[in-house]
Amino acid sequence: MPVGVDPGCELCAGDLPDGWMLTYLDGDPAGEATRETMLTLGNGYLTTRGAPPEATSDGVHYPGTYLAGFHNRLSDPGRADGEDSIVNLPNWLPLTYRPAGGDWFAPGQGRRVHEHRVLDLRNGIYLRELLAVDRQQRRTRIRQRRLVSMANPHLAMLETILIPENWSGRLEIRSAVDGGVVNSNAAAEAGTCGRHLTEVASGKDDPETVWLTAVTTSSRQRVAVVARTRVGVAGAPAAHTSRVTAPGPDAVGHVFGIDVAPEGRVSVEKTVAVFSSRDRAVDAPLTAAREELRYAGTCDVLLAEHAGAWHRLWERFRLDVGESHRWQAPIRVHTFHLLQTLSPHTIALDAGVPARGLHGEGYHGHIFWDELFVYPYLNLRLPELTRALLEYRHRRLTAARRAAESAGMVGALFPWQSGSSGRDESPSRSPSPVSGRWLDDYTGRQQHVNLAVAYCVWRYWETTADLSFLAGCGVKLLIETARFWAGLATYDPSDDRYDIRGVLGPDEYHDGYPGRPGLGLDNCAYINVMVAWALARAEEAYAITRGQPGAVPWREVAVDDDERRRWAHISHRLRLVFLDHGILAQFERYGDLAELDWDRYRRRYGDLRLLGSLLQAEGDDPNRYKISKQADVLMLLYLFSADELTGLVRRLGYDFDPARIPATVEHYLSRTTHGSTLSRIAHAWVLARTDRRRSVEMLQTALGTDLADPAHSSTREGIHLGATAGTLDILQRCYTGLEVRDNVLRLDPLLPEELDHLGCVIRYRNLLITLRVERDRVQISAAAGADQPVPLTVRERTVMLAPGDTITVALHRGIGR
Incomplete structure (x- = not known):
C-alpha cells in the first residue's frame, strides 16, 4: 500500500479524476501555509483560506477570510497617513469536537494518523478526511466538505461527519465565529500587520444561530457574519443539547452535545452568511446576513447550486490540452484560482486586480500593474469583468490627477501600488529578503503603471468595440495618461527629439545610474515606445468619440488642436538609444554598464532570482551592471507583435530591422534572473516563435509557480494572479497566434511540440x-x-x-x- 494511504479513507479509496483534483496527503508543517493558500475557496466576493476549522493562527496555520476591495488603514510611525491593507475578517470556520471531558481537537492535541485533502476543481469543493487519536487512544474519523458559494456570493458552508471508531459516550461539538483575528499572513509587511477590527459585538438568535459584527478601525466599514450550525445523525435531526459559548474574548459560538456509539455518524452542517457595509442595496449588514441565512437551503442544496454555477463557468473558461497531458491539471488550477478572485460576482464591486489575489495578505492586497497580464485573458472570456475592473481605475482618476499635480505635472499619475482610495500606497522602505536590513525602496517611482492602464483600456476597446465604455471612461483615462507623458517629455531642438528623463522601467534592478540610486533613468526604451503608442491611441480614441456625439450626454474632456499636434509630434520624435548591431538599449547609457561575472555568482549562490539583493548585501550596487530582474525591453514584444513593434520604432524615425529581434531577445534573456513571477510569462511569449523549446520551459516553470516547493514558496501570502492569468493567456492567444487588430480577429497557430x-x-x-x-x-x-x-x-x-x-x-x- 502506498505511504500515506488509509484503507478507511473515502478519498484514498475513491476514483478521483486526476485532471480535476489538487491532492495533498498528510504534509510537513513548513509547507502548510502554502497548501492553505492553494486550498483557498472563493467566489470573487468572499474567499476563505484552506486552514483546518480546528486551527487558529499559530505560525503554521493561518485562517484568513477576505472580501474583495475591503481595506483598512492602520497607523504607522513611518507614514503620516498610515498603511492601507486588505482586512482579515472574522473567521467563520471554527469547528472542533471532543469526547466529553477530553481535550478539544486542535493542532498539537492528540495525533493525526492520516490526513487527506482534495480540492475538487470541477465542483469548487474542498474535501478533507482525517483520522485522529486522542490521549486515551480514542479514534475518531472526520470527513468534511467545504464551499464558498459561487451561486450566492454571501454564503459559505462547512459540512462535517464525525465517526467514533472505537469509543462511545457523549460527543461535544463546538462551532464558533472568531472576531479576534489580526493581519499577520505577510509578516515582512509590518505596517499592515495587527488588529484591523474593533467594536466586536455578538449574540445568539436561536439554538442553532449566532452572529458577530465588527467595524474596521479607520475606514469604519462594518462587517457581519451570521452562522447556523445543525447537528444530526446520518443526515437527520437527532436529540442533542445546545449552549452558547465564548471560546475567545471576541468570539461567539455553540457547544452541542450528543450521545454516540462506535461507527455512528454524526453530521454537522455549518452555514454562514457574510455582508459588509460596502454591499449594494444593503441597509444593515447584520440584517442582510440574517435574511440571507434564513432562506439558505441545506448543505446538499447549497452544494448543488454551487456546483451548477461552477459548471457554467467551466463551459465559458474551458481550455483543453488533453486529459492525459501534464499541463491540463495546472491549467485548471490556475483557472480555478483566477475565478475565485475575479468572477461574475466581482462585476458589481468597486475592486481592482490584487497582485496576490484574495488568497492572502501579500503586498497588502494592493493593485499593481499585474492587470496588464490578466485582462487580455478576460477580454476574450468575460469582457464585462474587464470593464468593471477598469472602472476601478476610472473611479480613482481624480486621485491620479491630484498625484500628478502634486508632482508638478499635468494629466493623471496612477500609483504603483493602489488600495481603497487611489492614493499611492507604495512603501518608501522595505526589508531586504537577503540581509533583512530595511532599505530605501524606489519601486513606487514606476510611473509606467500609467502606460499599463492605457494599454488595458485600448485592448479592451479593440476586443469588444464597447463604445459606451470608451466614451464614458476609456477616453478620459487615455487622454489624461497622454497629458502626463507629454508633460514629462522635454524637447531637444538640436536633433528634433524628445527625451523622458528620471523614470523607472519594469526592470527593478535599475532605479538610477551608478552612484545615483533612486533618481531614475533617461529614455527607457520600454517607456518611450509605449508613450509613443499611448499618445497615438489617445488621439484615436478622441477622434472616435468626437465622431459619436450621442455616445455621452456631455463631454468631460476637451483636447484642443494645439495639444493634439504636440502629441503627434512627440509620438513621432521620442528618442531611442541603440547598442551595437541594432539592439534596442534598455535606457540611455546602458551600454556603459559593466558585465556581471555570471559564472562566479552562480557558483556562489546557485539561484540568482534575488541577485539585486545579493549584490546589495555584498555592498555592491545592481545599478552598475547589465542585469535585469524581469523583462523590460522584451516587454515590448510581449505587448506587441514583431510587426507592430517594427512599425512603432520606424514611426519614431529609426531604421529598425526586425531581423535584429532574435539578437535583442538573446541579449536581454541571457542577462535576466527572473526575479519576478511575471518574467517567465513575458519570456515564454517572446520565445514562442523563435525558440519554442525554451518557450515551453518558461511556461512549464510558470505553471508551477504556486504548485512547486511549498516549504519555500511566497505563495503562502497569496496566489500570483498575474502569472496565473498570464500562463492561460499564452495558451489562449500566443500559441494560437490569436490577436485583434484593425477590427479583425486574426489566427496564426503554431503549437509547440508538447501539444497535439x-x-x-x-x-x-x-x-x-x-x-x-x-x-x-x-x-x-x-x-x-x-x-x-x-x-x-x-x-x-x-x-x-x-x-x-x-x-x-x-x-x-x-x-x-
Missing part, C-alpha cells in the same frame, strides 16, 4: 466561438444566434464568420466549410 491540440472558447464582439487547434488544421465554430458576422483572418486569408458557422482551416492548404 488545444481547445478553448472565446467571445469576440458578442460572438461565442469555439476553437480547436491541431497541428495541421484549426476548426472555428460560432454559436447560433442573431449577432453580426465578424471578419476572421487565418494565415492572411480572410473570411466572414457568422453565427452558426463552422470553418475548418487546413493550415497548409486553405480554407473550407
Whole structure:
C-alpha cells in the first residue's frame, strides 16, 4: 500500500479524476501555509483560506477570510497617513469536537494518523478526511466538505461527519465565529500587520444561530457574519443539547452535545452568511446576513447550486490540452484560482486586480500593474469583468490627477501600488529578503503603471468595440495618461527629439545610474515606445468619440488642436538609444554598464532570482551592471507583435530591422534572473516563435509557480494572479497566434511540440466561438444566434464568420466549410 494511504479513507479509496483534483496527503508543517493558500475557496466576493476549522493562527496555520476591495488603514510611525491593507475578517470556520471531558481537537492535541485533502476543481469543493487519536487512544474519523458559494456570493458552508471508531459516550461539538483575528499572513509587511477590527459585538438568535459584527478601525466599514450550525445523525435531526459559548474574548459560538456509539455518524452542517457595509442595496449588514441565512437551503442544496454555477463557468473558461497531458491539471488550477478572485460576482464591486489575489495578505492586497497580464485573458472570456475592473481605475482618476499635480505635472499619475482610495500606497522602505536590513525602496517611482492602464483600456476597446465604455471612461483615462507623458517629455531642438528623463522601467534592478540610486533613468526604451503608442491611441480614441456625439450626454474632456499636434509630434520624435548591431538599449547609457561575472555568482549562490539583493548585501550596487530582474525591453514584444513593434520604432524615425529581434531577445534573456513571477510569462511569449523549446520551459516553470516547493514558496501570502492569468493567456492567444487588430480577429497557430491540440472558447464582439487547434488544421465554430458576422483572418486569408458557422482551416492548404 502506498505511504500515506488509509484503507478507511473515502478519498484514498475513491476514483478521483486526476485532471480535476489538487491532492495533498498528510504534509510537513513548513509547507502548510502554502497548501492553505492553494486550498483557498472563493467566489470573487468572499474567499476563505484552506486552514483546518480546528486551527487558529499559530505560525503554521493561518485562517484568513477576505472580501474583495475591503481595506483598512492602520497607523504607522513611518507614514503620516498610515498603511492601507486588505482586512482579515472574522473567521467563520471554527469547528472542533471532543469526547466529553477530553481535550478539544486542535493542532498539537492528540495525533493525526492520516490526513487527506482534495480540492475538487470541477465542483469548487474542498474535501478533507482525517483520522485522529486522542490521549486515551480514542479514534475518531472526520470527513468534511467545504464551499464558498459561487451561486450566492454571501454564503459559505462547512459540512462535517464525525465517526467514533472505537469509543462511545457523549460527543461535544463546538462551532464558533472568531472576531479576534489580526493581519499577520505577510509578516515582512509590518505596517499592515495587527488588529484591523474593533467594536466586536455578538449574540445568539436561536439554538442553532449566532452572529458577530465588527467595524474596521479607520475606514469604519462594518462587517457581519451570521452562522447556523445543525447537528444530526446520518443526515437527520437527532436529540442533542445546545449552549452558547465564548471560546475567545471576541468570539461567539455553540457547544452541542450528543450521545454516540462506535461507527455512528454524526453530521454537522455549518452555514454562514457574510455582508459588509460596502454591499449594494444593503441597509444593515447584520440584517442582510440574517435574511440571507434564513432562506439558505441545506448543505446538499447549497452544494448543488454551487456546483451548477461552477459548471457554467467551466463551459465559458474551458481550455483543453488533453486529459492525459501534464499541463491540463495546472491549467485548471490556475483557472480555478483566477475565478475565485475575479468572477461574475466581482462585476458589481468597486475592486481592482490584487497582485496576490484574495488568497492572502501579500503586498497588502494592493493593485499593481499585474492587470496588464490578466485582462487580455478576460477580454476574450468575460469582457464585462474587464470593464468593471477598469472602472476601478476610472473611479480613482481624480486621485491620479491630484498625484500628478502634486508632482508638478499635468494629466493623471496612477500609483504603483493602489488600495481603497487611489492614493499611492507604495512603501518608501522595505526589508531586504537577503540581509533583512530595511532599505530605501524606489519601486513606487514606476510611473509606467500609467502606460499599463492605457494599454488595458485600448485592448479592451479593440476586443469588444464597447463604445459606451470608451466614451464614458476609456477616453478620459487615455487622454489624461497622454497629458502626463507629454508633460514629462522635454524637447531637444538640436536633433528634433524628445527625451523622458528620471523614470523607472519594469526592470527593478535599475532605479538610477551608478552612484545615483533612486533618481531614475533617461529614455527607457520600454517607456518611450509605449508613450509613443499611448499618445497615438489617445488621439484615436478622441477622434472616435468626437465622431459619436450621442455616445455621452456631455463631454468631460476637451483636447484642443494645439495639444493634439504636440502629441503627434512627440509620438513621432521620442528618442531611442541603440547598442551595437541594432539592439534596442534598455535606457540611455546602458551600454556603459559593466558585465556581471555570471559564472562566479552562480557558483556562489546557485539561484540568482534575488541577485539585486545579493549584490546589495555584498555592498555592491545592481545599478552598475547589465542585469535585469524581469523583462523590460522584451516587454515590448510581449505587448506587441514583431510587426507592430517594427512599425512603432520606424514611426519614431529609426531604421529598425526586425531581423535584429532574435539578437535583442538573446541579449536581454541571457542577462535576466527572473526575479519576478511575471518574467517567465513575458519570456515564454517572446520565445514562442523563435525558440519554442525554451518557450515551453518558461511556461512549464510558470505553471508551477504556486504548485512547486511549498516549504519555500511566497505563495503562502497569496496566489500570483498575474502569472496565473498570464500562463492561460499564452495558451489562449500566443500559441494560437490569436490577436485583434484593425477590427479583425486574426489566427496564426503554431503549437509547440508538447501539444497535439488545444481547445478553448472565446467571445469576440458578442460572438461565442469555439476553437480547436491541431497541428495541421484549426476548426472555428460560432454559436447560433442573431449577432453580426465578424471578419476572421487565418494565415492572411480572410473570411466572414457568422453565427452558426463552422470553418475548418487546413493550415497548409486553405480554407473550407
